[in-house]
Every structure is written in C-alpha cells, then in structure tokens.
Amino acid sequence: MNEIYTSITVSIIAISVIFLVLTVLIFTIKLLVHFVPYVAPPKPAPKPQTAAPATATEEDEHIPAIVAAMASYLSQSPEKVQVVSIQPR
Amino acid sequence: MDLSFASAAAKILETTGFTAMTPGHGVMLIVSCVLLYLAIWKKFEPLLLLPIGFGCLLANLPMSMMTSTDAGGLLNFFYQGVKHEVLPPLIFLGVGALTDFGPLLANPTTLLLGAAAQIGVYTTLIGAVALGFTLQEASAIGIIGGADGPTSIFLATKLAPHLLAPIAVAAYSYMSLVPLIQPPIMRFLTTHEERTIKMEQLQPISQTVKILFPIVVTIICCLMLPGVAPLLGMLMLGNLFRESGVTARLHETAETHLINIVTILLALAVGSSMTADSFLKLETIKIIVLGLLAFSFATAGGVMFGKIMCKLTGGKVNPLIGSAGVSAVPMAARVSQKVGAEEDHTNFLLMHAMGPNVAGVIGSAVAAGVFLSLFGDAGPETHAAIQSAAQSLPLPK
Numbered sequence: 001m002n003e004i005y006t007s008i009t010v011s012i013i014a015i016s017v018i019f020l021v022l023t024v025l026i027f028t029i030k031l032l033v034h035f036v037p038y039v040a041p042p043k044p045a046p047k048p049q050t051a052a053p054a055t056a057t058e059e060d061e062h063i064p065a066i067v068a069a070m071a072s073y074l075s076q077s078p079e080k081v082q083v084v085s086i087q088p089r
Numbered sequence: 090m091d092l093s094f095a096s097a098a099a100k101i102l103e104t105t106g107f108t109a110m111t112p113g114h115g116v117m118l119i120v121s122c123v124l125l126y127l128a129i130w131k132k133f134e135p136l137l138l139l140p141i142g143f144g145c146l147l148a149n150l151p152m153s154m155m156t157s158t159d160a161g162g163l164l165n166f167f168y169q170g171v172k173h174e175v176l177p178p179l180i181f182l183g184v185g186a187l188t189d190f191g192p193l194l195a196n197p198t199t200l201l202l203g204a205a206a207q208i209g210v211y212t213t214l215i216g217a218v219a220l221g222f223t224l225q226e227a228s229a230i231g232i233i234g235g236a237d238g239p240t241s242i243f244l245a246t247k248l249a250p251h252l253l254a255p256i257a258v259a260a261y262s263y264m265s266l267v268p269l270i271q272p273p274i275m276r277f278l279t280t281h282e283e284r285t286i287k288m289e290q291l292q293p294i295s296q297t298v299k300i301l302f303p304i305v306v307t308i309i310c311c312l313m314l315p316g317v318a319p320l321l322g323m324l325m326l327g328n329l330f331r332e333s334g335v336t337a338r339l340h341e342t343a344e345t346h347l348i349n350i351v352t353i354l355l356a357l358a359v360g361s362s363m364t365a366d367s368f369l370k371l372e373t374i375k376i377i378v379l380g381l382l383a384f385s386f387a388t389a390g391g392v393m394f395g396k397i398m399c400k401l402t403g404g405k406v407n408p409l410i411g412s413a414g415v416s417a418v419p420m421a422a423r424v425s426q427k428v429g430a431e432e433d434h435t436n437f438l439l440m441h442a443m444g445p446n447v448a449g450v451i452g453s454a455v456a457a458g459v460f461l462s463l464f465g466d467a468g469p470e471t472h473a474a475i476q477s478a479a480q481s482l483p484l485p486k
Contacts, residue, residue: 007218007227011211014459018207021313021455022200022448028305029197029298038295 062086109151113365120368121146121360124258127265134265137238137356141258144360157362164361167354171246171253171362176355177239178323183348184239184450185327186340188418190302192443195291198398199410199441203448205394206414207456209234209387213379220375225249228460230376233260234383235453236267236417242359243320244457247465254363255373259380267420268427270381271388275412275428278392283399284432286407288441299332310455316465317458324450387415391445413442416449 063083070081092100102108124142128135144164147155154161157168170176193199210231217227229249232241233256241260245253263270276284303325311318330340395411409429413421425442 003218003224004215007215007224010224010463011214014456014463015204015207015211017314017459018204018452018455019201021310022204022452024309024313025306025451026197026200028309029194029200029302032298032301032305033194033197033294036295036297036301038293038298040293 104152106151106153111151111365113369114149114151116369117149117363117365118146120363121149127262134261136352137261138265140353140356141261141360141363144357145363146360147357148361148364155361156364157358158364164357167358168361170354171242171358172250174243174246174319176351176358177243177246178319179351180239180348180355181320181454182323182327183343183351184418185303185324185329186331186343187348188324188328188331188447188450189443190299190328190447191294192291192440193445193447194294194298194302196441196444199414199444200448200451201398202391202394202411202414202445203416203450203452204414205411206387206391206416206445206449207235207452208390209383209385209415210453210456212386213383216382217375217379220379222372222375223249225464226252228464229256230379231383232453232457232460233263233376233380234387234415235449235456236260236264236384236387236415236421237450237453238264239355240320240416240453240457242355244460247461251367252372252376254359254367255376256380257359258363259377263380263384264417264420267384267415267417268424270384271412271415271421271424272428274385274388275392275409275424278389279396279408281432283396283408284429285436286399286404287433287436288407288410288438289405291440296332296334300329303328303332306451310451310458314455314458314462316461317454320454320457321451324454384415388412391415391449407436407438407441410438410442410445413446414449414452416446416453418446418450419443421449422446 063086066083066086067081070083074081121142124138124145127133128138128142144155147153147164148157155164156162157164157171159165213234214224214227214231217230218224222230225248229241229245229247229252232244235241238257238260242253242257245256249256307318307322307325310321327340327343330336330343391411391414392408393411394414395406395408398406398411399408407429409425410422412428413425415421422439422442422445426437426439429436429438
C-alpha cells in the first residue's frame with residue numbers, strides 16, 4: 001500500500017514537472033515568435049511573357065503526363081481519359 | 090589426429106544446435122516467427138519488428154553465440170550500443186532531422202496536449218506498482234505509454250535492463266497498432282460536433298525562429314532535467330541540421346543512412362536480448378497488458394485535454410488532435426486526420442495534429458528525464474563520483 005501511495009506521489013510530481021517544463025517552452029516560443037515575426041519574402045517581379053506557346057513537341061510530352069495523372073486520380077485506365085487540348089493561361 | 094567415421098559423425102552431431110535445444114528455445118523460435126509474420130505479412134512496424142524478430146531468431150539458435158549476453162558474439166557487440174545508451178540517442182538524431190517543428194511553433198499551446206498524453210505513463214506506473222513491480226521497473230514500463238520506442242529502450246536500459254526485451258517488443262508492437270487502438274477511444278470520448286470542428290489555418294513561422302527553437306529547447310530542458318540531455322540533445326541537433334540550411338549533407342545523412350543503419354543495429358540488439366530466460370516469464374504478460382493500458386490512457390488523456398482546450402478556446406480546437414500527443418510520429422497525427430475526415434471529408438486536421446504529435450516526442454523525453462532525475466544515477470553524488478574517478482586517472486604524457 002505504501003508503494004502505491006509513493007507511486008501516486010511520484011506521478012503527481014512528475015506530471016507537474018512535465019507541465020511546468022512544457023509551459024516554460026510555450027512562453028519561450030511565444031516570445032521568440034513575438035520578437036522574430038514572420039516576414040513574407042518579397043514577391044518576384046513579374047517576368048515579361050517571353051515563353052513561346054507550347055510547341056507540338058512539348059505538347060506531345062505534356063499530354064501523356066497529364067493523362068497518366070488524371071487516370072491515376074480517377075482510378076481509371078489511361079485509355080478512358082482523353083486530353084483534347086491544353087489552353088495556356 | 091585419428092578420427093574414425095563414427096567418432097567424427099558423433100562429434101559433428103554433438104556440435105549441432107539440436108543437442109542443446111530446449112523447450113524454451115523452441116517457444117522463442119515460434120515467438121520470433123510470429124514477429125516476422127506480423128512484420129512481413131501484416132506490415133506491423135516492419136522496419137523494426139523484422140530485425141527484432143530476426144535478432145530473436147538468431148539469439149535462440151543454441152550454440153550460435155548470438156544472444157546479447159554472449160561475450161564476443163556479433164550481437165553482443167551491437168548490444169553494447171544499447172547498454173551504453175549510444176543507439177537510442179542516434180535514432181533521435183535522425184528523428185530530429187526528419188521532424189518539422191513548424192506546426193508546433195505556429196500553435197505552441199499544443200505542447201500541453203503532448204504533456205497531457207503523458208498521463209498514460211503515470212496511470213500505468215501506478216498499475217505496475219500495484220502488480221508488484223518496483224518503482225524503477227514501473228517507470229520503465231510506464232514510458233511505453235509515451236509511444237516512443239527509443240525512449241522506452243533508453244529508460245529500460247537505465248532503470249530496468251532485465252525488462253528491456255518485453256518493454257521494447259511491447260512498445261514497438263503497440264506503436265504499430267496505433268491505428269487500431271486509438272480510433273475507438275477517440276470516438277467514445279468525443280461528440281460528432283466536436284469531431285467536425287474545423288481549425289484555423291496555421292500562421293507561417295520565420296526561419297530564424299525555427300533555427301533558434303532547437304537551441305533554446307536544449308538549453309532550457311537540459312538545464313531543468315539533465316538526464317534527458319542525450320535524447321533531447323540529439324533530437325534538437327538533428328533538427329538544427331535540418332533548419333540551419335548550412336549542413337545539407339549532415340541533414341541528409343542523419344535522416345536517411347544514419348537512422349537506417351542505427352535502426353538495424355538497435356533492433357537486432359533488442360531482438361538478441363529476447364531469450365527464454367528473459368522473455369518467458371509472467372512479467373512479460375503483465376508488461377504486454379500494462380503497455381496496452383498505457384497507450385489507451387495516453388490517448389484518452391490527450392483527447393480529454395483536447396476537450397478542455399476546445400471549451401476554453403470557444404470551440405477553436407478539435408479534441409481529436411489531442412490523441413496525437415502520444416508521440417508515434419507521424420502515425421498518431423494520421424489517425425487524427427482519418428477519424429476527423431470520417432465525420433467530414435473536408436476537414437483537414439493533419440497539420441494541426443502534427444503540433445501535439447511532435448510535442449509528444451518532447452513530452453515523452455521529458456517524462457523519461459523526470460524518471461531519471463527521481464530514480465536514475467544522474468544526481469550530484471554520481472556526478473561528483475565520476476569527477477573524482479576522472480581526476481584519479483593518470484594523465485597521458
């Protein structure tokens with residue numbers, strides 16, 4: 001019985017220490033985040049549209065990749081998915 | 090040397106393992122095959138249970154010199170890494186390199202969920218003492234509830250080395266069963282409304298904070314609980330490799346090759362300690378049952394504290410993320426996501442659950458540190474004795 005009483009005492013002390021240590025960490029993190037706030041990286045300047053529209057060769061490579069990804073996503077055979085055209089924005 | 094055919098055949102027969110085979114060996118070979126079956130065909134934590142099972146198989150082949158206690162045997166050398174507490178901290182180095190503390194830093198109050206889940210450790214401690222274990226043994230058993238294999242091994246080696254094998258097997262087996270153990274408890278303790286709570290998007294964290302975090306945690310935690318320094322220090326060093334951005338090669342090595350190599354050595358060493366003498370005992374069954382209780386209470390503790398946080402924040406915290414406080418990264422977080430998505434498939438809890446999940450790793454390491462402070466040999470007397478012994482050594486000329 002004495003052993004069980006000791007184990008209960010140990011448990012209460014230990015869980016209190018864990019909460020204490022982790023509470024100290026919470027406040028430390030809050031301080032860090034307060035003093036070193038997140039700064040969004042500057043957006044890259046928009047590049048002038050110099051890329052030429054996809055050539056036939058590029059499109060030949062893109063279509064199978066898109067078909068495979070769509071078929072995988074829809075859990076269907078690639079034969080059942082047909083990409084008619086790619087409209088670059 | 091004169092050998093007749095009969096005497097040569099008899100001599101060879103005498104040196105086979107069959108002559109030294111005992112029923113205990115037979116039972117342990119069956120146990121090893123069960124572990125291999127669970128690892129290969131049931132996919133239960135295969136990266137660990139497979140080498141543990143094979144280590145157990147090797148250790149129970151008589152006269153093979155492959156148990157952890159066979160001086161000069163191969164696995165005895167591997168076991169030195171466990172005995173001298175080298176391998177579990179190295180696993181933590183890899184875990185640190187793999188872990189993103191971003192979700193935790195974005196919502197630091199989730200650290201409390203990692204603390205609350207340690208309730209399982211202490212309820213099991215009381216249960217183990219009630220079943221007749223000493224406080225040191227009960228502490229090593231209770232830490233199974235931390236759902237952290239390396240921490241369990243680390244503490245068992247320090248406080249109850251004779252119970253290392255059943256504790257390690259129970260810890261890793263239950264870790265693999267997290268997707269089966271946790272969901273019923275989570276559903277039982279929460280309402281449909283609570284499970285469908287959608288949490289706010291996490292705020293981004295500056296890279297400087299991510300770099301400072303492992304340094305600050307190491308200083309604070311290791312000053313408060315020096316016994317935890319090997320585990321937490323390595324965890325944070327691994328994370329610093331990841332976040333500093335200047336040690337890409339070390340980061341890559343720690344998160345891939347190093348952790349894989351150490352896992353093989355650690356798991357084989359643990360398997361080699363699973364001999365009939367150490368495993369086929371009533372204590373093993375008690376530890377297996379207590380381990381299950383530890384996991385269940387840890388899950389319940391996390392969820393209940395999640396409910397308290399839900400109430401205090403006016404319904405901004407989904408209590409399901411509390412169950413992830415049991416460590417077992419990232420499986421416990423995935424379970425929170427899965428149970429949440431069952432109620433509402435548009436509810437994405439994964440990143441929110443990663444906060445308490447990594448908090449659980451820190452929490453279980455801190456829990457181990459508290460046990461070491463109370464029952465270990467890391468006190469000032471031991472430190473003074475080590476200093477005194479070091480000073481008495483002759484200095485190299």
